[in-house]
Amino acid sequence: EIVLTQSPATLSLSPGERATLSCRASQSVSSYLAWYQQKPGQAPRLLIYDASNRATGIPARFSGSGSGTDFTLTISSLEPEDFAVYYCQQRSKWPGFTFGGGTKVEI
Amino acid sequence: QLQLQESGPGLVKPSETLSLTCTVSGGSINSNTYYWGWIRQPPGKGLEWIGSVYYSGSTFYNPSLKSRVTISVDTSKNQFSLRLGSVTAADTAVYYCARHPILVPDFDYWGQGTLVTVSS
Numbered sequence: 001e002i003v004l005t006q007s008p009a010t011l012s013l014s015p016g017e018r019a020t021l022s023c024r025a026s027q028s029v030s031s032y033l034a035w036y037q038q039k040p041g042q043a044p045r046l047l048i049y050d051a052s053n054r055a056t057g058i059p060a061r062f063s064g065s066g067s068g069t070d071f072t073l074t075i076s077s078l079e080p081e082d083f084a085v086y087y088c089q090q091r092s093k094w095p096g097f098t099f100g101g102g103t104k105v106e107i
Numbered sequence: 108q109l110q111l112q113e114s115g116p117g118l119v120k121p122s123e124t125l126s127l128t129c130t131v132s133g134g135s136i137n138s139n140t141y142y143w144g145w146i147r148q149p150p151g152k153g154l155e156w157i158g159s160v161y162y163s164g165s166t167f168y169n170p171s172l173k174s175r176v177t178i179s180v181d182t183s184k185n186q187f188s189l190r191l192g193s194v195t196a197a198d199t200a201v202y203y204c205a206r207h208p209i210l211v212p213d214f215d216y217w218g219q220g221t222l223v224t225v226s227s
Binding site for chain 2: 001036049056087094099
């Protein structure tokens with residue numbers, strides 16, 4: 001099974017600052033990596049698919065990069081609504097998905 | 108606008124079977140373009156994919172749960188269902204249903220989730 005390790009576990013930042021979240025895979029997942037945002041009491045929302053493609057309706061301040069085993073989600077300038085938990089997810093060995101443990105972005 | 112809605116008992120006894128249904132509205136489940144999946148999240152923890160079903164009835168399961176899981180589809184009702192047998196407290200979680208396209212099979216539409224507690 002491919003294990004995804006996210007770091008840091010918690011990121012404490014202020015509105016307007018840049019957020020950089022990391023996701024590392026235990027083996028190569030090519031570019032088959034997605035990022036989700038989850039707010040308390042809500043379902044996750046797809047932000048990025050295939051490592052760097054924004055999903056429909058996702059603001060340009062969200063960007064993804066990486067391939068192989070190392071991936072980054074960047075939020076260029078944090079808005080108040082961006083404080084949430086972020087998960088990465090791989091599908092390189094479809095059928096099958098695994099998720100990372102999450103990074104909480106807090107004020 | 109596509110909507111997914113989970114339904115089913117919120118409390119299940121240990122060793123019994125958890126049964127949930129996802130009703131899809133605003134779109135047809137009878138499409139060769141999408142899979143339909145179940146994901147769960149224990150309270151305060153991360154996400155775990157349980158399995159997915161295609162409109163034809165083909166299924167794909169997480170190997171760690173495969174022996175206890177059955178996912179089925181009812182195209183006439185625009186629903187798909189989850190059954191998880193021999194539950195324990197470790198199966199207590201919010202259960203989500205979601206859609207994932209065949210071409211880029213990441214989860215693009217989700218239900219709101221339903222909490223299922225396993226307790227006597």
